[in-house]
Amino acid sequence: xxxxxxxxxxxxxxxxxxxxxxxxxxxxxxxxxxxxxxxxxxxxxxxxxxxxxxxxxxxxxxxxxxxxxxxxxxxxxxxxxx
Amino acid sequence: xxxxxxxxxxxxxxxxxxxxxxxxxxxxxxxxxxxxxxxxxxxxxxxxxxxxxxxxxxxxxxxxxxxxxxxxxxxxxxxxxxxxxxxxxxxxxxxxxxxxxxxxxxxxxxxxxxxxxxxxxxxxxxxxxxxxxxxxxxxxxxxxxxxxxxxxxxxxxxxxxxxxxxxxxxxxxxxxxxxxxxxxxxxxxxxxxxxxxxxxx
Numbered sequence: 001x002x003x004x005x006x007x008x009x010x011x012x013x014x015x016x017x018x019x020x021x022x023x024x025x026x027x028x029x030x031x032x033x034x035x036x037x038x039x040x041x042x043x044x045x046x047x048x049x050x051x052x053x054x055x056x057x058x059x060x061x062x063x064x065x066x067x068x069x070x071x072x073x074x075x076x077x078x079x080x081x082x
Numbered sequence: 083x084x085x086x087x088x089x090x091x092x093x094x095x096x097x098x099x100x101x102x103x104x105x106x107x108x109x110x111x112x113x114x115x116x117x118x119x120x121x122x123x124x125x126x127x128x129x130x131x132x133x134x135x136x137x138x139x140x141x142x143x144x145x146x147x148x149x150x151x152x153x154x155x156x157x158x159x160x161x162x163x164x165x166x167x168x169x170x171x172x173x174x175x176x177x178x179x180x181x182x183x184x185x186x187x188x189x190x191x192x193x194x195x196x197x198x199x200x201x202x203x204x205x206x207x208x209x210x211x212x213x214x215x216x217x218x219x220x221x222x223x224x225x226x227x228x229x230x231x232x233x234x235x236x237x238x239x240x241x242x243x244x245x246x247x248x249x250x251x252x253x254x255x256x257x258x259x260x261x262x263x264x265x266x267x268x269x270x271x272x273x274x275x276x277x278x279x280x281x282x283x
Binding site for chain 1: 205271
């Protein structure tokens with residue numbers, strides 16, 4: 001495989017980043033991306049997407065929900081085993 | 083002189099809790115409750131996450147004596163939490179989610195990206211371009227619109243940062259399937275972020 005275009009390259013990105021592509025495919029993908037401004041931009045946003053969404057959904061456990069969890073578990077432990 | 087005592091390992095706490103030591107169980111809860119809650123929010127919703135949290139630790143309490151240490155305890159508890167989340171999600175009336183297919187990358191007839199580099203790149207700046215709270219709301223809404231199979235794999239792999247092998251273990255599929263699902267989710271959400279930022283098309 002030595003003719004990567006944008007559309008076929010996109011399909012390889014996950015395997016590329018996970019390091020599971022065969023070496024010749026890996027090299028062909030890197031060569032295409034290095035010479036393609038659109039793919040370079042696409043890859044940057046593909047890589048950043050998980051980080052942005054991880055940060056945006058990193059919420060804390062609210063104290064009232066924590067307290068009700070602890071109360072629930074205490075009540076459960078007091079119940080005799082069924 | 084007080085000698086600092088290292089935190090006991092998960093394995094130590096699990097053995098103590100399984101033998102009936104409630105203090106050890108409370109330490110396990112304290113160690114994992116925040117992570118389980120965050121996972122529950124990502125797999126279900128803010129509304130359902132407290133129920134998933136309770137169900138997870140109830141299951142952990144009941145199943146601790148059967149934990150055999152074949153996987154790390156952290157992976158095991160995430161499996162329990164994921165199953166609790168999926169059970170709860172199944173019990174909910176499924177409202178048809180608006181598909182994210184429209185946000186998949188587009189190509190011309192030669193397979194070249196249909197968008198310009200500046201348009202393709204902008205999703206990577208969503209956190210600079212959007213208000214923090216707006217981004218948080220949009221992120222939750224976008225993840226909830228993923229097909230369930232993609233959502234589960236994406237949440238565990240990319241948001242909880244589990245290894246692909248551990249995600250495969252938790253979801254009961256092979257690594258290649260995990261990679262394929264995560265990939266589709268990333269493509270959809272990347273396009274979705276571009277749309278949210280407001281420059282796509």
